[in-house]
Amino acid sequence: MSTAPKTVQSKDSSLSEKGLKAGSVGLIGAVVIGVSCIAPAYTLTAALGPTVSEVGVHLPAIFLVGFIPMLLVALGYRELNNAMPDAGTSFTWATRAFGPWIGWMGGWGLIAATIIVLSNLAAVAVDFFYLMLAQIFSNPELGELSKILPLNIATTLVFIALACWISYRGMETTKGVQYVLVAFQLLVLGWFAVSAFAHVANGTAFDATAISPDWFNPFAVDSFSQFAAGVSLSIFIYWGWDVTLTMNEETKNPEKTPGRAATITVLVIVIIYMTVALATLSFAGVGETGLGAGNPENQSSIFAVLAGPVMGPFAILMSLAILSSSAASLQSTFVSPARTMLAMGHYRAISPKFGKISPTYKSPSFATIAAAIAAAGFYVITRTVSENALWDTITALGMMICFYYGITALACVWFFRAEAFRGARAFFFKFLAPLVGGVILLVMFVKTAMDSMDPEYGSGSSVGGVGLVFVLGMGVILLGVVVMLVMYRLRPEFFKGKVLTRA
């Protein structure tokens, strides 16, 4: 029997270890990751209709313009991520820059945006799930099942619960699956565009509309309100693109891969968005009847309506592409609000319960379940109140992204204010780009918020004479303020700056 004393734990893991496989991602891999974060098939079906309803044929122009603030803010995001890698991202950075109150709201905005997108992803997945059943069994009645409210809500909750469970178990989408998903999405979207143009050429399009240079002119949009709404929606379609910029050690060539991958991702995405947007407009026009892209009936999920007439029997591939990409995104998107809540719990900005990690699966346990409950709750409320839940959640989501991304960008400017004028590189990446991007996003946020008070805004749902989008967007932010004040009473140490100090 040994009598040797117990030795002290040997620390053979260094804290600098990031937990990511170093050097495992090449250029193509990084582009695949970038495209999969955007999930173009899902984003297009969700955002194309609402954007057309605001800007009509100027859709291509808005899609191009919407990329600019996204790019500017992403550059600032990258600087913050390099200087202060932290699970709390926007929450931590805004706290370090502006103090606990704004930091807390930044974190809340990020959580709210990801929760909203979770419920929208689940809803889109459910729609296409039933649509696919209808296509498989050639029975359109099955597709109508998704319109039965209790069944729709029940199925969506099942999807959310499944994704939550997978995320809780720490299961991840593997490289092979991700390559297939991305290739499949791009292939099907390309197919859709080619078929649509073929119909236009053959004279079999619903409302063949000739492409005009005017479509690319953002200044031709009727009003600033519509322009702001369009831009805040197109922020959503690029949300995810910048993931490649923040990749470092995991790439095979940290010097060059992230920048090149980001550029290629943007090119791929812009090309596919432009092609599909032009194809949709040329095929269907912006008329408000039938298959027209201006028909409010079609706008919540454009491919659900157009894929059949455009692709014929192969429309089932579109359903499959959207279902698979939104299901994969649903699972990976769960990670984000869970980790932000975990970080906020860790820094005592909310209950430390949120900081719990599952001993078995090593994933944020309490926070993942909380995210699922919040997403489910948000969906049930929106679906019950709104005439068109998908549409209104996407519009509210655009607002929320503008809000937290705007705060993050300005946090970058303020955090690096001392180094901003040390050379041209610092001036551009740490000051000018995030400043301009952040200001644009916050202006879009304020403008959209004001416009959305109109009961006719978005899908035209309203609560007490105020537009539903406003109620959803501002309601969530106000709820955040209330929760923050409660937290201030319960755990003042964070709000007194004792946990995370201002830089």
Place this chain on the structure above:
Amino acid sequence: MRYVVGYTANARGHDAVHLAVALARNHDVSLDLVLVIPEDSPFNAVYPPEAGYNDILNEQAQRWLDEGLDLVPEDVTARAHIRRGDSEAQTLIDAAMEFDAAALVIGATNSGLLKRFTIGSVASSLLHSSPVPVALAPNGYHRMEPITRLSCGFGTRPGADELLDVAVESARDRGLPLRLVSLLALDGGNSPGLADAAWVHAADRLAAVGSPAVGGSAEAAGSDVPEPEIVVAQGRTIEEAVDRLDWEDGEILLIGSSRLAQQRATFLGSTANRILRALPVPMIVVPRDYTRQSS
């Protein structure tokens, strides 16, 4: 000699530490508690990107390991390690190879809803691939006193003799009484003929591996350890046969296994799984062709 303990900060991990301590006290063994945390795949496409979660996870893992070390009494040497890997089982095997460990000790079951009826996925993958013996602690194993008796599950499959070698040698090294256990599942009720045949077979094999005579009154050669005992247990199912045997609190069952691609489906998939389900004491699964290091 070193044992690698697959540690998790839950009941399963505690069971493993308890068993490892019990085993270590029979022998001059030091323990290496290994906590595996997953390696993030960038292809999971998490957005918005963040880079700090792993710092929090590492901090938590350090605290968990401190708790794990606290479970180990003063007289046993223990170290703790954090390892990263996609597969917990593979990472534990890598650690065992790196430390040149004589065994891997883990808790058999997850403390899930169906805990009595399932072997955890980690235990299951280890049983199918580990190149070193795997000691499985049953759910709720609290004992930390030294092991008091070694049982050896004995069958007629190829490899039984090698297992018997290991068992006889281990018992001798640790000064433990050895018991050979033959489990018979008989659908048609009791069958004295079969049981006798199993007994005779076991006695033959025991004699063949050079153990002192069995069944007689001969003194065990060169040792004061009692001579091996042979027991044939039968029941309608393996579980019932296991239930009918008497087990000491400090007992441990040694059982043979086939490596991946060698009968694993037939042996580990059914019999070992079923034994473990019913077994009230820990079990050590010895890989096929495993030759014990001289200690």
